[in-house]
Amino acid sequence: MITKEYVIPCASGLHARPASELVQMTQELESEVTLHHLGNGEIADAKSIIEVLSLGADKGDTIKIEADGDDEEAAVERIIDLLDHVEE
Amino acid sequence: MVKGIVASEGYAVGTAYVYAEPTIIIDRRKIELSETDAECERFADAVSEGKTQINQIRQKAGECLDESEANVFKAHLSIINDPSLRKKVNRKIENDRVTADNALEAVMINLVATFARMDNPLIRERALDIKDVCTRLLCILTGTELRTLSGLDDQTIIVAKTLTPSDTIQMDYAKVCGLVVEEGGTTSHTAILARTLGIPAVVGVSGAAEELKTGTELFLDAVDGTVSEGLSGDEAADFRKKLDRYLQMKNELAGYADMESVTKDGRKIEVCANIGSYKDCEAAQKYGIEGVGLFRTEFLYMGKQNWPSEQEQFEEYRKVAELMGSRGVIVRTLDIGGDKGLPYFDFGEEDNPFLGWRAIRMCLDNRGVLKTQLRAILKASAYGKLRIMYPMITSIDEIRAANNILAEAKKELDQEGLGYDGNIEVGIMVETPAAAVIADRIIEYVDFFSIGTNDLTQYTTASDRGNKKIASLCDPYHPAVLRLIGNVIDVSHAAGKWTGMCGELAGDPRMTETLVGMGIDELSMSAGSVLKVRKALTEIDSVQSAEKAGKILAMSTAREIRDALTEGGQDGN
Numbered sequence: 001m002i003t004k005e006y007v008i009p010c011a012s013g014l015h016a017r018p019a020s021e022l023v024q025m026t027q028e029l030e031s032e033v034t035l036h037h038l039g040n041g042e043i044a045d046a047k048s049i050i051e052v053l054s055l056g057a058d059k060g061d062t063i064k065i066e067a068d069g070d071d072e073e074a075a076v077e078r079i080i081d082l083l084d085h086v087e088e
Numbered sequence: 089m090v091k092g093i094v095a096s097e098g099y100a101v102g103t104a105y106v107y108a109e110p111t112i113i114i115d116r117r118k119i120e121l122s123e124t125d126a127e128c129e130r131f132a133d134a135v136s137e138g139k140t141q142i143n144q145i146r147q148k149a150g151e152c153l154d155e156s157e158a159n160v161f162k163a164h165l166s167i168i169n170d171p172s173l174r175k176k177v178n179r180k181i182e183n184d185r186v187t188a189d190n191a192l193e194a195v196m197i198n199l200v201a202t203f204a205r206m207d208n209p210l211i212r213e214r215a216l217d218i219k220d221v222c223t224r225l226l227c228i229l230t231g232t233e234l235r236t237l238s239g240l241d242d243q244t245i246i247v248a249k250t251l252t253p254s255d256t257i258q259m260d261y262a263k264v265c266g267l268v269v270e271e272g273g274t275t276s277h278t279a280i281l282a283r284t285l286g287i288p289a290v291v292g293v294s295g296a297a298e299e300l301k302t303g304t305e306l307f308l309d310a311v312d313g314t315v316s317e318g319l320s321g322d323e324a325a326d327f328r329k330k331l332d333r334y335l336q337m338k339n340e341l342a343g344y345a346d347m348e349s350v351t352k353d354g355r356k357i358e359v360c361a362n363i364g365s366y367k368d369c370e371a372a373q374k375y376g377i378e379g380v381g382l383f384r385t386e387f388l389y390m391g392k393q394n395w396p397s398e399q400e401q402f403e404e405y406r407k408v409a410e411l412m413g414s415r416g417v418i419v420r421t422l423d424i425g426g427d428k429g430l431p432y433f434d435f436g437e438e439d440n441p442f443l444g445w446r447a448i449r450m451c452l453d454n455r456g457v458l459k460t461q462l463r464a465i466l467k468a469s470a471y472g473k474l475r476i477m478y479p480m481i482t483s484i485d486e487i488r489a490a491n492n493i494l495a496e497a498k499k500e501l502d503q504e505g506l507g508y509d510g511n512i513e514v515g516i517m518v519e520t521p522a523a524a525v526i527a528d529r530i531i532e533y534v535d536f537f538s539i540g541t542n543d544l545t546q547y548t549t550a551s552d553r554g555n556k557k558i559a560s561l562c563d564p565y566h567p568a569v570l571r572l573i574g575n576v577i578d579v580s581h582a583a584g585k586w587t588g589m590c591g592e593l594a595g596d597p598r599m600t601e602t603l604v605g606m607g608i609d610e611l612s613m614s615a616g617s618v619l620k621v622r623k624a625l626t627e628i629d630s631v632q633s634a635e636k637a638g639k640i641l642a643m644s645t646a647r648e649i650r651d652a653l654t655e656g657g658q659d660g661n
Contacts, residue, residue, distance in 0.1 A: 012394050012432065015211055023166050048172035049163075050199060050218070053211050 001068040004076050005038070010086060013058035018086045023049045025082055031069025033079070038062045046079070089316045090293050090300070092268070095279035096616060098288030098338075099331040100266035100308040102245040104317075107235050107255070108297050112226050115187045127181045131174070131188040134228040138168050141224065145238065159393075163214070167221045173199075189229040196222035240264065245306045249297045251278045261285055266308040268296050268315050280364060283614040284371045286338075290315060341619040345376040349622050355630040357604060358416075359622050360612035362590055366407040372615035373411070376622075380417040381538060381612020382477075382590035383408060385461065386424050394432050395457065401464035409472025416473045418538060418588070418612075419465050420517060421458060421490075423447045423479040427554065442543075442552065447480035452489050462497040469509035476514045477538055482522040487533045517590070519543035524572035528579040537580050538612070541591025545569050564593045565646040565653075570602075574641055577607045588612060597624040598653045604630055605637025 010018045014035075026033050026046040033046035037055050039062065044051035046065075057063055067075040119127060146161045167173065173195065180191035196219065203215035227234040237246065237259035245266035248255070256278075267289035269278050282289035288310035300306065300317065307316045307327045319327055349359040360381035361372040365388070369380060388396050388404060408417055425435055425446025438444040451458040465476055478490050491514065501508055518524050519540035527537065541564050546553040548569050551561040563569075573589070580587040588610030593599055595613030597620045603611065604625065611621060643649050 013208070015208055015393070017393060020162060020166055024162075027169060045172055048170045049166045049214075050170050051172045053206075053214060054202065056206075 001066065002072050002076055003064055003066045004080070005062055005064050006080055006083070008057050008059055008061050008063065009084060011059055013061070014052060014055060014063075014083075018083060019052045020049060021086055022079065022082060023047060023052055025078060026075070029067075029069070029071055029075045029078075031067040031072045031075045033068075033075055034066045036064040036066065038064055089314055090268075090296050092290040092293030092296070092313050092315070094289075094310050094313045095269075095291045096267075096282035096287060096289040096310060098266075098286070098310050099327070099334045100243075100245060100288045100306075100310070101328065101331055102243040102265045102306060102308070103241065104247050104300050104302055104304050104306045105240060105244045106297055106300060106302045107237060107246055107248040107251075109223070110227055110232050110234055112189075112193075112223075112230050112232050114189050114193055114226075114230065116190055117187065118185050119181075119187060121185070124182050124185070127188045127191075128178045130229065131177050131181070131192065131225075134188070134225050135168060135174070137228050138221070138225050139165070141228075142168065145236075160217075163217045164221050167218055168225070189226055192222060192225055192229065196226075245308055247296050247300045247302075247306075256281060261287075266306070266310070267291075268293055268300070268306070268308065270294060270296050280368075280614075283616045284368050286616045341623060344619045344622045344626070345374060347376070347622060347626065349378060349625050351604060351625060351628050351630045351633070353629050353631060355604070357608065357625055358588070358610040359618055359625065360416075360588075360610060361615040361618060362612050363408070363615075366404055366411070368615070369408050369411055372618070375615055375618040377415070377615070377618055379415045379610065379612070380408065380412060381588050381594075381610055383417055383419045385420060385422055386428060389422060389424060389430055390428065392430075392432070395460070398460045398464045398467075401461060402467050405465055405468035405474065406471045409468050409474050412472055414473055416475055418475045418477050418515070418590075420477045420479055421448070421461055421465075422451055425450050442546065448478050448486055448490060449480060452486065452493075455493055458490065459493050459497050462494050463501065466494075466497055466501055466508040466512065467506060469512050470507040474509065474512060475536070476512060477517055478514075479517045479540070480519060480543075481516040481530070482520045484526075484530060484533055487516060487530065491533070518576050518587075519547070519591075521548050521572060524548075524576050527576045528582075531579055531583045531585055534585075536585055537576055537587040538610075539573055539576055539587065539589045539591065541569070541573070541589060541593035544572065544591065545593075548572060563646045564591070564596075565599075565649045567641070567643060567645065567649065570606075570641060570649070573603075574606050574637075577609075581607060586610070595621060597621050600624040601628045601633045602637045602640050602653065604628060605633035605635070606641075607634075 008014055035044045035046050035055060037057055040056055042055050044055040046052060065076055065079055142161060142164050176195045177191045180194055181188060199218050200215045203218060204212055206212050224234060237255060240260050240263040242263055243265050244263050245268060246264055247268045250271040251269055264287055267278060267282050267287060269291045270293055279289060279291055288308055290310050290313050293315065304317050307319050350356050358378040360379040361377045362382040363369045363372060363380050364384045388401055405419060424430060426442045429435055435445060465474060468474060481487060513535035515534045515536035515538060517540045518527065518537050523530060542553060545564040546562055549561050549566055551558045553562045577587045586609040589608055590612040594611040595617030600621055613621060640649055640652060
């Protein structure tokens, strides 16, 4: 299992398009991916749009990305890459 | 008989199809422990069936989806695939010993309530998607028929509480001869769609979905705004006569699609369409439009979760530019605020939104929003003949400020080596009395005027156009409105420039002769009015019409003017 802390760069937070694109991507991953909101303590399964939206992660919030599975390293990389570059 | 507001004129006789939320009967019995696995499995089966259904609708909608429509499907698929939804339902089945439908209903109510309470409006909107998906699953689980707008019978009149873009994507237009909707005004999604497609429609019909029953014969009078059930004898015969006349006229008008818009004495007036999207522009081609006099870009911004990107806007503008080729397209920059908000932007509470922070006012305070749009329009201008138009202008300062942003956008594109039409014309929408009165000063700063008569009437007569109690005051036939229009046209011509009109008055064939007499150069309207106006145009003489316009402008009241324009036997149909 690997973890990485990450600050949300998207202006609209982890809502709307960034959230749906994230979920679409993570659903293809082998690993279990969990997002921990380090501010409010909420936890979300990154493959669940409902949970990701409920996480309440806004721009500037720090989340911990936790991946567990065969492709865990690639998983974390791909998630960060997506959130860095997602077009809002 | 029920009554409403006419959103798209015409008559229709057809079979009612009430499109409403289904009545789902949930099995609320307690189940045995031994049954829980079977219930979980039943839920899993419903999910795969639901996925198949959503994919089928998506396929049927084919490539003609615009982005906001495609996003509806994406959102629905991501919810139905949601592992957390499955977990929650399974847990409920096991812990509470209830059926799959009972469990799903409880989970749905909970989720919808949670989402509806969220601070972020973008997320609040997702509650609707969750409800849609769960309703589909509940129908599958309980064997309830889910009403859809695909697979309709011929000559259907759709009766609904409301129609959203996600409803109308699957609608089989060819089978629909009328629309009756409880919600919405004449500028709602349904109303605009109906006018574009030329389907008679009445909106704002309270209680229609309850009162009218699927399968009954309806007589839709979208001239008087009434819907009647089961007319018989003389009444039915009378109605059919009106319907025949309407269909005959529609047929006769069809011949005007290929004609040029010229008066008897050869004066050419451009007859153009108002559009809100590329799709509208495509639909308007069948009327032989000579241009687009108003491209309402706000629809690119509405029904979204965030500001549309430059690329997304560029694609839409480019497609319209290419389709229209050498025919002009006036792109109005974002006109939002007033009665139209955005889910992702807070306009704040205003006591008088129509007199508030809207259109160019809001854009000049959010330069980035306007610049993104101007860049997209400029880039698309390389593919056709686009013009830029600023809405809600009251002063020269606003034009200067907007043009500064335009100059910046041009400079950026130059630096980036991107092409655009260097001679792109810039105009303003004349819709405030302030702009109409100082039009002689403003004209030095613009290439053209386009008169927006809806707002110009509302502001000139100081009457809210959405307020039914004063609807009779908000009358574009008011002599004050007509005199302002006359002034705007005159000063533009004195400066060697031109004036068009894109409000509802432009699509009123009773007014065509007067407007031509006043010297209007272009008329832009709902696509559905193009043929009527072109017909009216071909029947007038521009010299005679100037004389008549002089008489109309000398009149004292709206009633006098209306009487004078209707007595000629034109009944406005």
